[in-house]
Amino acid sequence: MTVLALATVSACADPGTGFTSAQPSAPAGAFGATAPPAPPAASSGSCNVYASSPAPSASDATGKDVAAIKSRGVLKVGVAADQYLTGYLGSDGVEQGFDIDLAHAIAQALFGNPNAVQFVALSTDRRIPDLTAPTTVDMVIDTMTITCDRLSKVGFSAVYYNASQKVLVEKGSGYQSLADLGGKNVCAQSGSTSISLIQHAASKPVAIQVTDISDCLVLLEENKVSAISTDDTILAGLAQQDPNLEVLPAALETEPYGIAVPHGETDLEGYVNGVLAHYEADGGWAASYSHWFAGSLGAANPPGARYSN
Structure with missing residues (x-):
């Protein structure tokens, strides 16, 4: 088998080192995947995972949880580091991928600087424990499916990808x-x-x-x-x-993906939903999808947000 070289991850990138504007060309070659089934109107269970987060609000930008991140001056994001196309550390030591682009968009909204983000490499089974531990990460952007069980432990943004x-x-x-x-x-x-x-x-x-x-x-x-x-x-x-x-x-x-945040930080959820809405409307989502996935998964549109209020 031929395996692309991905850098070994030990911890996380320093603020500002996880972004580059000179990205590699989009991977070539589709494998003929069929489109995923249309999302249901509501999840099978005790909640609706497609309408589980607050709508954007002007007050979210001044909420205490958003303010705490702004005062620190850097956004801490839990990500994957070995998932090629979604979140991985390249041989140049730079985090790249569809989820990474979204993290930079949130940093840009918060600080006016897409580089003001610190990536923390998390394994899948550590995403919720490390999100609920104080000061570890502010949010997790790591192909994380919204489920009713997870919603009882952490908060989620609107769906950003199906x-x-x-x-x-x-x-x-x-x-x-x-x-x-x-x-x-x-x-x-x-x-x-x-x-x-x-x-x-x-x-x-x-x-x-x-x-x-x-x-x-x-x-x-x-x-x-x-x-x-x-x-x-x-x-x-x-x-x-x-x-x-x-x-x-x-x-x-x-598998509806959401950005996970600590439970109860509704102002941060609302703020992130505002960034997502802008990211989808201004073409950022489409550009990132085209770069990372279109060659393999075909054409796609943003999922469109649904909110609980």
Whole structure:
């Protein structure tokens, strides 16, 4: 397998070092993924994940939580560091990806400087613990699916992207879907919605949990797992790293991404929603999507915000 070189992450970038205007050209080559299913009007459960955050308000900009970040002079954002296309540390030591672009847009809104952001590398299973720990991060932007369970622990912005869980396999494997992987090892990150779906799949695959998605790629390379199943955005990055891999077109479930903030910081939620609305309206979202995903996932539009008030 051919794997792109990603820098090893030890902690986080210093403020201002995680941004570059000279980004690499968009990855080439689509793998023919089908569009994710349309999001439902409401989630199956005790909440509506598509309308779970406050509408933007002029008072949000002066709220105590936003003011605390502004007074510090730097935005602390928890991100992935090994998810090519969404959030990864390149060989030049610079954080890049779709989620990283969004973090810079929020820093620009807060400080008038997209570089005023400190990236903190988090594993998937540490996103909520590190968000709820004092002073660790202000928010998490890391392909984080909004769920009813998570909403009981942290706050979320409006949905900024609708991904879908799919399956990645070796080309020529003969597998067509997760239904064909009964009794086979299927890899995903611990603490993710993906691992839960694998564990409860009717075909009864064997769920293999790892800390980082790059660990799944190594296991697939060593033939220790038969497949990887997670969000199509993340799988697109893995497929770009190895031309011997393919993403199966069947979508397993929709994954609505939100920016997570500490529970109860509603002024920060509202402020972020205002930034998101502007980011989508002024073409920033479309430009970032085109750069990172269009070559693999096809055309897409911003999801459009829905609010709880």
